[in-house]
Amino acid sequence: xxxxxxxxxxxxxxxxxxxxxxxxxxxxxxxxxxxxxxxxxxxxxxxxxxxxxxxxxxxxxxxxxxxxxxxxxxxxxxxxxxxxxxxxxxxxxxxxxxxxxxxxxxxxxxxxxxxxxxxxxxxxxxxxxxxxxxxxxxxxxxxxxxxxxxxxxxxxxxxxxxxxxxxxxxxxxxxxxxxxxxxxxxxxxxxxxxxxxxxxxxxxxxxxxxxxxxxxxxxxxxxxxxxxxxxxxxxxxxxxxxxxxxxxxxxxx
Numbered sequence: 204x205x206x207x208x209x210x211x212x213x214x215x216x217x218x219x220x221x222x223x224x225x226x227x228x229x230x231x232x233x234x235x236x237x238x239x240x241x242x243x244x245x246x247x248x249x250x251x252x253x254x255x256x257x258x259x260x261x262x263x264x265x266x267x268x269x270x271x272x273x274x275x276x277x278x279x280x281x282x283x284x285x286x287x288x289x290x291x292x293x294x295x296x297x298x299x300x301x302x303x304x305x306x307x308x309x310x311x312x313x314x315x316x317x318x319x320x321x322x323x324x325x326x327x328x329x330x331x332x333x334x335x336x337x338x339x340x341x342x343x344x345x346x347x348x349x350x351x352x353x354x355x356x357x358x359x360x361x362x363x364x365x366x367x368x369x370x371x372x373x374x375x376x377x378x379x380x381x382x383x384x385x386x387x388x389x390x391x392x393x394x395x396x397x398x399x400x401x402x403x404x405x406x407x408x409x410x411x412x413x414x415x416x417x418x419x420x421x422x423x424x425x426x427x428x429x430x431x432x433x434x435x436x437x438x439x440x441x442x443x444x445x446x447x448x449x450x451x452x453x454x455x456x
Contacts, residue, residue, distance in 0.1 A: 227342035228388070229253045229333050232273050232282075234266030236413045236433060237348035237391055240403040242277045244390045245346045247406060253340055254279040255333050259325070260290025260298045263419020272412040285332055295322040297417060304417045306426035317356050318428060320417055326359035330368055330387070337385045338376050345372075350391045350399065365389050396436030404442060411445040425450035 228250035230242040246252055254274035258267055267284060274282035289298050296302040296319040305318055330347060337345045349360040358364065369387045373379040391399050403410065415433045416423035423430050425448035434455045437444040 226250045226344075227253060227280075227337075227340055228344040228346055229255055229337040229340070229342050230277075230279075230346040231329055231333050231348070232256050232270045233348070234269030234273065234413065235348070235415045235429070236403070236410065236436075237350060237399060238270075239273045239276075239348075239410075239413045240399050240406070240408050241346050241348035241391055242273060242279075243403065243406040243408050245344070245388070246277050250344065252277050252279040253336065253342060254282040255336055256282070256284045257329055257332075258284055258286045259322075260288045262297055262300065262417070265414045265416070265419045269412055269414040272409075276409050276412060283336065287328065287332070289322060289325070289328070292323065296320050297322055304427055306424065306428075317358065320428065321357050324359070326357075326364075327368070334372055334376065334385060338378055341378075342385060343383075344386045344388045346388045346390070348391055349389050350394060350396075352393060352395045352398075362392060365392065395439075396432050397439040400436045400440040400442060404440070413446075420449060422447055422449045424448070425452065 226249055228245045230238070230245050230252050232238045232242055232254045233256065242252060242254070252274075254270070254277070256267060256270040256274075270284070271282065289295075293299040296304045302319050304320060326347070326349065330345065333345050333347070336342075349365065351360050351362055365387060372387060373384045376385060378385055394402065400410075414423065415429045417427040417429050418424045423446055425434065430448065431452065434444060434448075434452065438455055
């Protein structure tokens with residue numbers, strides 16, 4: 204009996220040591236296409252995924268529903284949905300229903316100015332909470348699906364912002380001070396939407412589980428910036444978007 208107890212003790216310690224050795228990454232999962240592909244890239248890189256999504260007072264819950272599906276698809280160790288009510292601040296068409304969401308824009312104009320869908324300092328808020336979570340679970344990396352190519356012109360998606368945030372993270376955390384900084388990983392930063400979709404296709408990303416639309420209808424609207432960029436990406440990638448849209452632009456058909 205004592206020998207059996209000792210064997211069980213050794214197995215328990217071994218499992219604990221293996222658990223400690225597994226690479227961990229916190230992935231910010233919004234429910235959209237970009238964050239989904241990013242999570243699958245993290246998984247492909249050998250990380251155990253700790254998913255983090257935000258219920259921040261946005262117009263609809265569609266993206267939270269999608270985030271849950273994506274976390275399950277990527278076999279996340281844990282999925283935290285963090286409540287933080289940015290609706291109290293307003294200042295964005297995504298958190299204030301009195302502001303209109305731009306739609307049916309010419310594709311060439313998207314990204315030339317900061318649109319009303321920009322949520323003040325959103326990525327800074329989300330990354331900071333993600334950084335805290337990453338340090339708490341002793342993760343080596345924090346993944347975010349930001350891109351500076353086919354995007355809506357948000358200032359917190361630019362390479363210089365990510366570089367500055369990494370420097371701050373190195374200074375602001377115990378892991379950073381002790382020489383084990385948490386890497387801010389942005390694998391899509393220099394990829395176009397077309398390249399992102401092709402990469403997702405290679406990784407067998409379940410695009411049908413994602414939601415990119417700024418609206419929260421039964422179907423994506425097909426008119427907002429996010430829908431237009433997504434449809435453009437699928438068309439240029441030579442792939443069919445698995446979602447059905449309320450309106451499909453003539454150039455997509």
